[in-house]
Ligand SMILES: [Fe+2]
């Protein structure tokens with residue numbers, strides 16, 4: 083009996099040791115799986131970011147908007163998202179989603195998009211369709227980042243008072259992301275040189291925005307923007323300086339390459 087107990091006991095001991103070892107291996111395998119899964123998810127996220135960046139660059143060719151406008155709209159939208167108290171992940175997402183706001187312009191014929199002077203009502207209608215086209219392109223995916231980008235593309239011309247397009251949404255019917263980008267895009271577009279006009283001064287632009295309080299813009303959001311306007315101007319100027327430096331470096335590289343090639 084004693085022997086049996088011993089045998090039984092040591093067997094049990096051996097079994098539990100083996101089971102523990104097995105459990106250890108399972109845990110290690112599981113940890114590796116989780117790590118691998120994390121790596122794959124990171125790669126997928128990176129691929130999404132790359133796809134969105136490429137799409138936004140494609141849209142640039144169709145418009146007089148520049149890459150640096152896209153960068154500014156992304157960064158300033160992120161700052162506004164933080165200031166209105168959105169979660170960090172949402173603020174991070176809007177940085178990537180906001181530059182896509184005009185992606186739908188790739189679907190607008192050149193005859194309309196590049197037409198100098200004013201539009202006929204039909205042309206205006208075609209032009210306004212860039213919101214629907216953008217939402218259609220980006221809304222194909224149910225990945226949250228693309229969903230937000232689709233929301234932004236669809237609603238960045240809606241107005242707080244319901245006078246915008248394409249769906250005449252009003253107030254909080256407009257997703258917060260669309261309200262943020264409407265405000266930031268307006269500010270940034272006014273304060274940059276366009277083919278058809280010089281930039282407005284910051285002061286002029288801010289006055290024009292205040293005049294749109296509760297008309298075009300969410301009043302609370304506009305108040306927060308105005309209360310922190312120095313931060314926005316600072317960030318914009320930093321991005322412009324980095325772009326000038328980066329642009330200068332690129333030009334330097336090009337001229338070095340040209341001299342290497344004996345040009
Ligand atoms: Fe637009």
Ligand SMILES: [Fe+2]
Nearest residue numbers: 147184267271
């Ligand atoms: Fe824009």
